[in-house]
Amino acid sequence: MIAAQSEGGAGAPLLLTFHGTGGNERQFHELGQVLLPGAHVVSPRGDVSEHGALRFFRRTGEGVYDMEDLARRTAAMGDFVAEEIARTGARRVVGLGYSNGANILASVMFARPELFTDAVLLHPLIPFVPPPQPGLAGRRVLITAGRQDPICPAPLTQALAGWLEGQRAEVALHWHPGGHDVARTEWEAVQGFLEPVA
Secondary structure, eight states, rough: OOOOEEEOOOTOOOOEEEEOOOTTTTTTTTHHHHSTOOOEEEEEEOEETTTTEESSSEEEEEEEOOOHHHHHHHHHHHHHHHHHHHHHHOOSOOOOTTTHHHHHHHHHHHTTTSSSSSSESSSSOOOOOOOGGGTTTTTTTEEEETOOOOSSOHHHHHOOOOOOOTTTTEEEEEEEEESSSSHHHHHHHHHHGGGGGO
């Protein structure tokens, strides 16, 4: 898997960043080094092309996922994350994803909750109800979203937060009044979310 990598020091946390549709491994890589100074930062590149735009899994329409492809790529990404954890020896493992990147991150968490201690989901869209996952208990999750997001409707964002709370994850939800763009207040929320557990 193609990925950008920056090495942290001994005992440093591991931060994995996942780009949105049309982005690439550089989209949040440098920002990751700012958000979690000294961390190992690993940013994989989605290997699905949708009319030339990179994604992490296939879809057949807006909000309509190819669930078989999602399952395959979730398994592959879970293996990749596990290998990076083993390579770095990190005990704190943070995932940060935007849009399609948030969706693959969430899917990996549903399947293998032991991999991430913290997750930041920027504008996720999960248009299905995952099966119960007791392994998410105690995992820290920040969800950020726009009230007027035409791609990730607010009710689905709220439903995801509610489902995670039902699995006993520690969920924080941050809204801004706009759409699918990432607002400055979201990055402030991310910084605040990451700082307490240094």
